[in-house]
Amino acid sequence: MNNKYEAVMEFINTCPLVGRDTYFNFIDTSDTEANTSLYTVPYGRTVKTYTDGGKVKLMQFEIRQSRNLAQYANTTANTDEMQKVKEFLDWINAQGKANNFPDFGDERKILKMSTPDGVDDPSIAQITENGALYAFPFEIMYLES
Amino acid sequence: MDGKLVFRSDEKLFYGVPDAEGKITHTRMQGFTAASVNMNTTEYERTYVDEAHSTTDVTGISKSIAYSFDRYIGNPVHDDIIDIHHSEKRGTDTRRVITMVDFSTPVEGGGFKARQNTFSVVCDTSGDGSGTDAMVYSGTFKTAGSTVEGVATIVTPENGNSENVVTIEFTKSTGE
Numbered sequence: 130m131n132n133k134y135e136a137v138m139e140f141i142n143t144c145p146l147v148g149r150d151t152y153f154n155f156i157d158t159s160d161t162e163a164n165t166s167l168y169t170v171p172y173g174r175t176v177k178t179y180t181d182g183g184k185v186k187l188m189q190f191e192i193r194q195s196r197n198l199a200q201y202a203n204t205t206a207n208t209d210e211m212q213k214v215k216e217f218l219d220w221i222n223a224q225g226k227a228n229n230f231p232d233f234g235d236e237r238k239i240l241k242m243s244t245p246d247g248v249d250d251p252s253i254a255q256i257t258e259n260g261a262l263y264a265f266p267f268e269i270m271y272l273e274s
Numbered sequence: 275m276d277g278k279l280v281f282r283s284d285e286k287l288f289y290g291v292p293d294a295e296g297k298i299t300h301t302r303m304q305g306f307t308a309a310s311v312n313m314n315t316t317e318y319e320r321t322y323v324d325e326a327h328s329t330t331d332v333t334g335i336s337k338s339i340a341y342s343f344d345r346y347i348g349n350p351v352h353d354d355i356i357d358i359h360h361s362e363k364r365g366t367d368t369r370r371v372i373t374m375v376d377f378s379t380p381v382e383g384g385g386f387k388a389r390q391n392t393f394s395v396v397c398d399t400s401g402d403g404s405g406t407d408a409m410v411y412s413g414t415f416k417t418a419g420s421t422v423e424g425v426a427t428i429v430t431p432e433n434g435n436s437e438n439v440v441t442i443e444f445t446k447s448t449g450e
Contacts, residue, residue, distance in 0.1 A: 177344075180309045181302060182283030182437065241407070270407075274304070274438070
């Protein structure tokens, strides 16, 4: 059976907005160049169970990007950084609408991939010594036969 | 109790999907959130004058299966039921064979214990459901014939098992 986490990480690496290889459940905040991490959010859950044993399951992740944060007023630097993360969020949703999904193998079929309902913008998860961690959640719903 | 627990998914339903020539393929009913069997028994109850208690006999059984499923593209069972639904079919055009296979009861010589009935597909609603994520169809399969006991053997996939079975073949028991 495919490693789901590896499949999602490889998929995120195909995003032209990522730029570098993605970290998994770790981020290097000391790196002054923007870098991306894929975090798992506890816990994956079964959304629905069918009478024949099939299950619809939900996996949740958070994308975090370490980016610059200007600490002075009257600059568009921070809005520019936020916009870049927003474009990454939009890319995830666009792939979901186009049914362009990670490869979970034959035993799992991805049904939907998107940010959760109502989440349309990223936020700042943490201020770091070199900038900030910008973040947004997304989730993958899949059918396991 | 020492016996092994039988899960709901150990008994699977297979729907007889007809092709254009009328050939039936007994296909696993996947994507169903409800498929509860109701025996709908007819009872004859009376109290004999020399007895203090009443006596009840079951004089008839009219099996029905209340169903609800999330529609998946390319699922032949869903496609057939939806065709009955949207084409507003009536009469014998709505009759389908459904086989209940008990994968917890293997049969000597191969296969699993199974019971087959002909049902009328009585469509009820579409678009209902607790959420808006899936297109849900629901209704009831109502009996249109007697129960036939038999044995089900897995046809696909080759060397399949109770978890990955897709289609079966049903053989009526001879009663020996």
